[in-house]
Amino acid sequence: MSPTKPPLVGASTPLPLPPPFSHSALRLLTQGAEALVFHTTLLDSRTPVALKYRPPKPYRHPLLDRRLTRQRLLAEARVLVKCRKEGVLVPDVVALGADEGWLGLGWVEGATVRRVLDKWVGKRGEEGEGELMGLMGRVGRAVGRMHEIGVCHGDLTTSNLMDSPADLRSLAGDIVLIDFGLATQSIQDEDRAVDLYVLERAFAATHPVAEPLFQEVLRTYGESYKGAKVVLRRLEDVRMRGRKRSMLG
């Protein structure tokens, strides 16, 4: 990947980082609305991590800001550890600086499903469609496993799903769920259905060509745990409401 410059706050002031981190030891990956994600190492030089940093929000009172950031990070870390304990594939929580606003996550090799789909759509051919169906099937099962243990993701987009193949040239990897910043511990059909709806919309928005393949996600999801069929029925209600809402503007 190409080297990235440190993110700036002003015209030329680099964003300050909490100790012990410095820009020279980090490589910026993404800069989202809430968090910056860097690639670096933790614990030893052979342990790559994704360092997720939520910088202070200048418009919020510092005390309140610290407390909110801390709560969000802790919620994210707790859900990750719960998933990890129960065999749902997510990154390890390697270290945590709750007061400083950062979370060190075990590095997941591979690419986001979004990138995998982008590449596929770029090539367009029939070829590889079988492989892609396989990928969709694994996505459905991964989401099902997560729901089964009582976790709803809250932001299930194709950027928050990673395809982590043992062999990086194939598509046949494990699906690793990432970005639990909005996750909740819930077994409500509604929450589960909304997860699926969000994923469906994400698909339609970014990969309309691949949209038919989404049926395969729903098919494997439906078979992945006992309550899944009920959730699929609930999904139809959620879609209906979604459509009404968009008609009302």
Place this chain on the structure above:
Amino acid sequence: MATVETLYLPHYPDYPIYISFFKNVSNAPFLRQQLLEANTAFEYAFLDATMILSPRHLYAATFRALNDAVHTRLKSRNIHSELVFSLSPNNNIADAYRRFGIQDSTTSLLAVKIPLSNHDITAESVSKHLGGAVEGESVAFGEEALAGVTDLKALRKVYKLDSGNKGGGGKKGKKGAEVVVNGNGVGSGKDERAEMEGVILGIMALKGT
């Protein structure tokens, strides 16, 4: 002279950490007594190596202790007691010592020294002191050294890795020991230790929150 590994944790290049590993230790009661008497010549974390899963397990506790020391928020007396404390899943320091610290019966020993800003302490001085103080066989610390030493069963118990699904819904048909940490983690196919490590690091990071 004892074999000493000098560890520099990423992002903390100014804080060398000295690690020594001994097998067949025969004077654990003496060493433990020095800690109880707060003998200043024995400022170490003395750990029972049967309770250390992997180098990363130890490094995670060391990182937490060092990072909390730098942020001046130690929960115990000093950085060495904090290291022992960091390994524990709960907030009871006596408990941490009982489970992870040296016991009179300890035969596999990890000695960790974090000098912070005391530059008089070097790998040589640590090697010399431990070489004289510990009666046992000095071996290089690493995965291989721990391979035959770690008590996986005791670790599973301490970190409650066998407690089954306590999560919300839909857990039917998948309860019991094997579900938790079940060879199905990131990088599936990795061995039991890697699976345990992923969960244990998380438990340690969340401790006290």
